[in-house]
Amino acid sequence: MKEDRERAPLAEAVACYAAEQVTRFHMPGHKGGKGISAAAARIMGRRVFELDITGVEGMDDLLQPTGVIREAEQLLAQAYGAEASYFLINGTSSGMQALILSTCNPGDEIIVPRNMHKSMVSGVILSGARPVFVSPEVDPDFGIALGVTPEKIAAALAAHPQARAALLINPTYYGTTSDLTTIAAQVHGRGLPLLIDEAHGPHFYFHEGLPPGALTQGADAAAQGAHKILCSLTQSSWLHVKGGRIDRGRLQAVLAVLLSTSASYLFLAALDLARLQMVKEGRAILERTIELAERLRRGVRQLPGLTTFGAEYCGRPGVKGLDPTKVTVGVKGLGLTGQQVELYLRYRHRIQVELSDLYNVLFIVGPGNTAEDIDKLLAALAALVKDEAGRRERTELPPALPPAPRQILTPREAFFAPAESVPLAAARGRISTETVTCYPPGIPILCPGEEVTAEIIEHIEVMKSNGYRIQGPQDGGLTRLRVVKE
Ligand SMILES: Cc1ncc(COP(=O)(O)O)c(C=O)c1O
Secondary structure, eight states, X not given: OOOGGGOOHHHHHHHHHHHHTOOOOSSXXXXXXXXXXXXXXXXXXXXXXXXXXXXXXXXXXXXXXXXXXXXXXXXXXXXXXXXEEEEESXXXXXXXXXXXXXXXOTTOEEEEETTOOHHHHHHHHHHTOEEEEEOOOBOTTTOOBXXXXXXXXXXXXXXXXXXXXXXXESSOTTSEEOOHHHHXXXXXXXXXXXXXXXXXXXXXXXXXXXXXXXXXXXXXEEEEOHHHHSSSOTTOEXXXXXXXXXXXXXXXXXXXXXXXXXXXXXXXXXXXXXXHHHHHHHHHHHHHHHHHHHHXXXXXXXXXXXXXXXXXXXXXXXXXXXXXXXXXEEOGGGTOOHHHHHHHHHHHHOOOOSEEOSSEEEEEOOTTOOHHHHHHHHHHHHHHHHHHTTSSOOOXXXXXXXXXXXXXXXXXXXXXXXXXEEEGGGGTTSBBSSOEEEETTTEEEEOTTBBOOHHHHHHHHHHHHTTOEEESSSSTTOSEEEEEOO
């Protein structure tokens, strides 16, 4: 008999329901694909609709699982060494929001990195928590934000003895990790839970050549983007908890508030199968993935004007470890921006990067990549170096961030305050209701509730005139800013 962990009970149950050819008088309206248009059938295929069921008899309930979903979640917890795991159908974002809402009441302090992801901003808005920011280290050559140091966490804990939790991003988008073992000991020393945004690290648990997973280093919870790195469907993620510092009853209640009442069984089945794939073949898949990424790194190092980093990068402040499957390629030596390289690769070579910023492009090498993909990419980069180098002005690194502004309101208070849009120059001395982030380094210059200072306005103007991508405000060009009405 197959060992339990080698089964995907939830995916199998979905497939059985489809195979039974039940006459469906339930949602969704397409009734197993029978009602779809010819265009939908041609573009999406019928199978996806056959499997698209809802919480009918025997298929359990994501918000209160007692049957097949619970069984699949238990297998997931076992795979990660967690004590409880939860499927998420609203992305890792819902996991971050759930962790903040489970640990903070309105007005409570939570320690977060200044480069918090949007989902953490929404988590603090929903909960009413007051963020205590810890600035991440920044790499001066690549211009990217790295992890946070234990020293900065210790200082934040000492200065904010009332804080209710610490929440960190580990790894960063670019694959660098912080010293979580030390940080977990510090945070636990204060009796607080350590919560981890492990959106980019669900594979860490399945290969010794990757940095250790957060849960193996003492974290109390980790939300992971199973769709980002593993082979699940986009928007599907999961959340793990371990130990007694998180109230699981409250967490379950929060998830019931945040998640849809119509969970997609396509997502749930894909999650179950992604877990099974990792348990059965994760090590071998990751071995191959790491080799491919190293092949890419070696190739990039041969190309003049391009830079990258690998294992030698570890050990500097904010870089305890590095996920080798993330390959950052610095392009400023060519006199090009990362965005220009992204477009060149896409439209000249039909290659799509994960992201680009002013100085870099980031490639995620994953289970679906092949040696041919890497060779195609290296040939395209070689052509780039030959065709495009030196045609444009050299770009300089971003100016240092202005001093952190005063936090006058909590993000929630600012979010709900009456607001008005004013010209950026007139925003001096007002309270921002928006987040303003320039890429790189992707660290907010302003968060909701913070005072807009003259230095901040000047910094934004410099970043705008130098072509930096600015994210967050409703007015994408940032000629205006939404501030609290006086
Ligand atoms: C660091 C980090 N955390 C959280 C998220 C949110 O994940 P999702 O898009 O699955 O909601 C992302 C998404 O890119 C991310 O990069």
